[in-house]
Amino acid sequence: MEQALPSAYADLVAVREKLEQHYADMQDIEFTVQQNKLYMLQTRNGKRTAAAALRIAVEMAEEGLIERSEAIRRVNPASLDQLLHPTLDPNAPRTLLSKGLPASPGAASGVAVFNSDEAEMRAAKGESVILVRIETSPEDIHGMHAAKGIVTTRGGMTSHAAVVARGMGRPCVAGAGGLSVDYGSQTLSAGGKTVRAGETITLDGATGEVFVGTVAMIEPKLSGDFGTLMQWADEIRRMKVRTNAETPLDAETARKFGAEGIGLCRTEHMFFNPERIGAVRQMIMANDERGRRVALAKLLPFQREDFRELFRIMAGLPVTIRLLDPPLHEFLPHQDSELQEVADALGTDIDAMRRRAAELAEANPMLGHRGCRLGVTYPEIYEMQARAIFEGAIAATKDSGKAPVPEIMIPLVGIKRELEITRALVDKVAAEVFAETGVTIEYTVGTMIELPRAALTADKIAEAADFFSFGTNDLTQTVFGLSRDDAGKFLPAYVEAGILAKDPFVSIDIEGVGALVRIAAEKGRAARPGLKLGICGEHGGDPASIAFCEEVGLDYVSCSPYRVPVARLAAAQAALGVGVDRTA
Numbered sequence: 001m002e003q004a005l006p007s008a009y010a011d012l013v014a015v016r017e018k019l020e021q022h023y024a025d026m027q028d029i030e031f032t033v034q035q036n037k038l039y040m041l042q043t044r045n046g047k048r049t050a051a052a053a054l055r056i057a058v059e060m061a062e063e064g065l066i067e068r069s070e071a072i073r074r075v076n077p078a079s080l081d082q083l084l085h086p087t088l089d090p091n092a093p094r095t096l097l098s099k100g101l102p103a104s105p106g107a108a109s110g111v112a113v114f115n116s117d118e119a120e121m122r123a124a125k126g127e128s129v130i131l132v133r134i135e136t137s138p139e140d141i142h143g144m145h146a147a148k149g150i151v152t153t154r155g156g157m158t159s160h161a162a163v164v165a166r167g168m169g170r171p172c173v174a175g176a177g178g179l180s181v182d183y184g185s186q187t188l189s190a191g192g193k194t195v196r197a198g199e200t201i202t203l204d205g206a207t208g209e210v211f212v213g214t215v216a217m218i219e220p221k222l223s224g225d226f227g228t229l230m231q232w233a234d235e236i237r238r239m240k241v242r243t244n245a246e247t248p249l250d251a252e253t254a255r256k257f258g259a260e261g262i263g264l265c266r267t268e269h270m271f272f273n274p275e276r277i278g279a280v281r282q283m284i285m286a287n288d289e290r291g292r293r294v295a296l297a298k299l300l301p302f303q304r305e306d307f308r309e310l311f312r313i314m315a316g317l318p319v320t321i322r323l324l325d326p327p328l329h330e331f332l333p334h335q336d337s338e339l340q341e342v343a344d345a346l347g348t349d350i351d352a353m354r355r356r357a358a359e360l361a362e363a364n365p366m367l368g369h370r371g372c373r374l375g376v377t378y379p380e381i382y383e384m385q386a387r388a389i390f391e392g393a394i395a396a397t398k399d400s401g402k403a404p405v406p407e408i409m410i411p412l413v414g415i416k417r418e419l420e421i422t423r424a425l426v427d428k429v430a431a432e433v434f435a436e437t438g439v440t441i442e443y444t445v446g447t448m449i450e451l452p453r454a455a456l457t458a459d460k461i462a463e464a465a466d467f468f469s470f471g472t473n474d475l476t477q478t479v480f481g482l483s484r485d486d487a488g489k490f491l492p493a494y495v496e497a498g499i500l501a502k503d504p505f506v507s508i509d510i511e512g513v514g515a516l517v518r519i520a521a522e523k524g525r526a527a528r529p530g531l532k533l534g535i536c537g538e539h540g541g542d543p544a545s546i547a548f549c550e551e552v553g554l555d556y557v558s559c560s561p562y563r564v565p566v567a568r569l570a571a572a573q574a575a576l577g578v579g580v581d582r583t584a
Helices: 008-024 050-063 068-074 078-086 116-124 138-146 160-168 222-235 248-256 274-285 289-314 336-345 350-360 372-377 381-398 416-437 452-456 456-461 472-480 491-496 514-528 543-552 559-577
Strands: 029-032 038-045 095-098 101-104 109-114 128-135 149-152 172-174 180-182 186-189 193-196 200-204 211-212 241-243 263-266 317-320 403-411 443-448 468-469 533-534 557-558
Touching: 008 029, 008 038, 050 068, 050 078, 050 222, 068 514, 068 559, 078 160, 078 543, 078 559, 095 186, 101 160, 101 443, 109 116, 109 149, 116 128, 116 138, 116 289, 128 138, 128 200, 138 160, 149 160, 149 200, 160 172, 160 559, 172 200, 186 200, 241 248, 241 559, 248 289, 248 468, 248 559, 263 289, 263 557, 274 336, 274 350, 289 381, 336 350, 372 381, 372 416, 372 557, 381 403, 381 557, 403 416, 403 468, 416 456, 443 452, 443 456, 452 456, 452 472, 452 514, 456 468, 456 514, 468 514, 472 514, 514 533, 514 543, 543 559, 557 559
Parallel strands: 109 128, 128 149, 149 172, 241 263, 241 557, 263 317, 317 403, 403 443, 443 468, 468 533, 533 557
Antiparallel strands: 029 038, 095 211, 101 172, 109 200, 180 186, 186 193, 200 211
């Protein structure tokens, strides 16, 4: 055009520059040329990929065309997932098998396997595997680590599979109800198509789609613009960003992405290592305190090293450790071989173990004997964990010279007296360890606000707490009366029908759950000025929820390691007044 129509071309260059300067954004323009005269038809802000949006925003700010604050506003935090994970090539052919919930971003291809032991075995041989389960449990952790991606037919956005996969940075499709999994025949089927064990499937965790065979992918590339924008965001945001992590890999990944501490260490995730699960089961199945203490003594060295390593990685940053929370039934042995192993260790028979397992069974375990209720009835459990924390912290101090900042969190408190009793256990153990070692470290004790009663009586509970951490996964369950593992069967229909604007496990329900968070924050700080407030539920990585946290005045958000950059940018936008989505 420059050669054929030089005059019109010069006009086009000038107009293009003028439009970009006027709108301060990249323009998608339409024009025509008639008789060597340029006619502009229309202009609009151009569509762009996440990588392009990042580059355009940073370059325009560096040119002085826009302010840095405007560059921060222009990048959608959720789009950063595209920069941190592989994505499917949009032009690649594909055959859809089924669709579920986009539980963890990224894409992966691999052979379908239906149990965690096989996933681990095949991965050790260098194969790429996709773990396919009806639903996952903590006993599947090793298979999830080995797999490139996870597919489940049950569960929602905060199911075990979804939460663990996000923490690991693994793509996950959850609640794919259109899929049928047959463990017996080792098949996965939907819509007349069947995939057998060993055959390849591809999943897209950003869309919730599962495909037959291999689909070409695009690997992520982090440019210097990413670091530049993150630096600008950090200069503006008020809230700190921590991570939910309990393994060295998760902690190191989060630090690489800019996490400023650990906001939730779920100690139960540390118990399923093959070296430990036997002692955990012995502790649970023991009939008396003496038997429990014998088993706990076997766990103490493992827990001490777990915490020592986390403190080392965080190098003086705060580490919030939640004492044992889930119901004990999650750790129960199921196979006869497992029951026999525990029976031998306890010096009893398998029938006694079956009877003990029946005694521990609960009709609704998530509302049963769990959280601080374990600490009240079996105080030796929390005593062991507190000792491991303090001994690990002192060891980490000697290693690095940097004093850790342990924040010990008591879960599921709904009554002030529960916290007083369990806090007294922690303080007693701290005094013992400090006397034994001759070393004293600073620590705090707080609670997770995850029950409506805790939120409504937060002024009373704050009298015994140094901090609150909002566990909005469970708070959403208890406010709505929903099971996060089962609600995936009908929540999409609720969203489609307009009953709910969004899945409340994905983006915080401002009217209900948010109201209780606000009440707890106001009451807690009224009773204890300066009370540290954070959020550690999965909402801590959701931009709309982060905006709400800024409005309420929380001190930090905590999220899965791969969501840390999303939270950093969203926190900066919230500080700039990018508003709360009131339909969330």
